[in-house]
Amino acid sequence: MAFTLPALPYAFDALEPFVDxxxxxxxxxxxxxxxxxxxxxxxxxxxxxxxxxxxxxxxxxxxxxxxxxxxxxxxxxxxxxxxxxxxxxIMTAPTNSNGPSDELKAAVDASFGSMDVMKEKFNAAAAGRFGSGWAWLGVKADGSLGITSTPNQDNPLQGVADEALLPVLGLDVWEHAYYLKYQNRRPEYIAAFWNIVNWEQVSENFTAAKAGSPPAL
Missing domain, CATH: 1.10.287.990 (Fe,Mn superoxide dismutase (SOD) domain)
Incomplete structure (x- = not known):
């Protein structure tokens, strides 16, 4: 069976002003x-x-x-x-999310100390990925949360990944994801991303990952 392009779950302009x-x-x-x-x-x-x-x-x-x-x-x-x-x-209009679930917040605190520290580490992984790639937050084999990045279109599900995770949150840092609006200012794009995170979906992904399943698409 052939794969097909999924429809976006929102309008093209829904993520404005953070993604055009x-x-x-x-x-x-x-x-x-x-x-x-x-x-x-x-x-x-x-x-x-x-x-x-x-x-x-x-x-x-x-x-x-x-x-x-x-x-x-x-x-x-x-x-x-x-x-x-x-x-x-895992993105949504800026006013359409109430934040992470209590379970996800607790897991972030246990693994990183706070949500702010997690974001700092995630931002560093995204900004530090040389060239094109992705940054990921996911559940490790021991049930804790981890952060990694992958080159090109690799992801932590693949056997070639440096660190195996079940992803719960990811950010595309290919230039085509941000260059029209942010040009070479990747850190500005990364910071803006947190305004459009669909925390309800991320929390669902976390629940599935804790049970050993990759997120449903």
């Missing part, structure tokens, strides 16, 4: 669509892989389950499809 409508239109309709198209084209060569869901495809990146001649394409575009499908859902 033009960026959202291009990011969703051009960049994300390209990942979907390229992934489908690669899997056309190996129809037996088409029934795998996008989570399983990402988990098999870096293993022999993905044939070598499409391994790089699947890593980049399967990662890009999962990452963006996840990313759209």
């Amino acid at each position: 409508a033009t960026t959202m239109q291009i990011h969703h309709g051009k960049h994300h669509q390209a990942y979907v198209t390229n992934l489908n084209n690669a899997l056309d060569k190996f129809p037996e892989l088409k029934d795998l869901g996008i989570v399983d495809i990402n988990k098999k990146v870096g293993t022999d389950a993905i044939p070598k001649d499409i391994a790089t394409v699947v890593r980049n575009n399967g990662g890009g499809h999962w990452n963006h499908s996840f990313f759209w859902k």
Whole structure:
């Protein structure tokens, strides 16, 4: 079964003034669509892989389950499809979130000391990722929260990741995610991101991750 571009859960201008409508239109309709198209084209060569869901495809990146001649394409575009499908859902209009759940707040405090410290560490991971990539907050194997970053369209579900996590929050720091509005001011974009985090969705992701499941897309 072919993968398809998911609809955004809000209007293109819903994240204004922190993320502009033009960026959202291009990011969703051009960049994300390209990942979907390229992934489908690669899997056309190996129809037996088409029934795998996008989570399983990402988990098999870096293993022999993905044939070598499409391994790089699947890593980049399967990662890009999962990452963006996840990313759209963890953002919302600036006034549409009441903050993290008590359970998530407690986990953040236990792992980092406070929400402010967590944000500082997350911001540092996002700002410090050289070139294109992502920053992630997720649940580690021991149940605690951790922060990591990945290059390009890699994510912590993949076997190639430096640190395995079940993601609960992620930020795209590719230039196409912010350059029209912020130009080279990546730290300003990262700071603005916290104004549009959908904490209800992040809290749901945390509950699922604590139970050992990746977030539903």
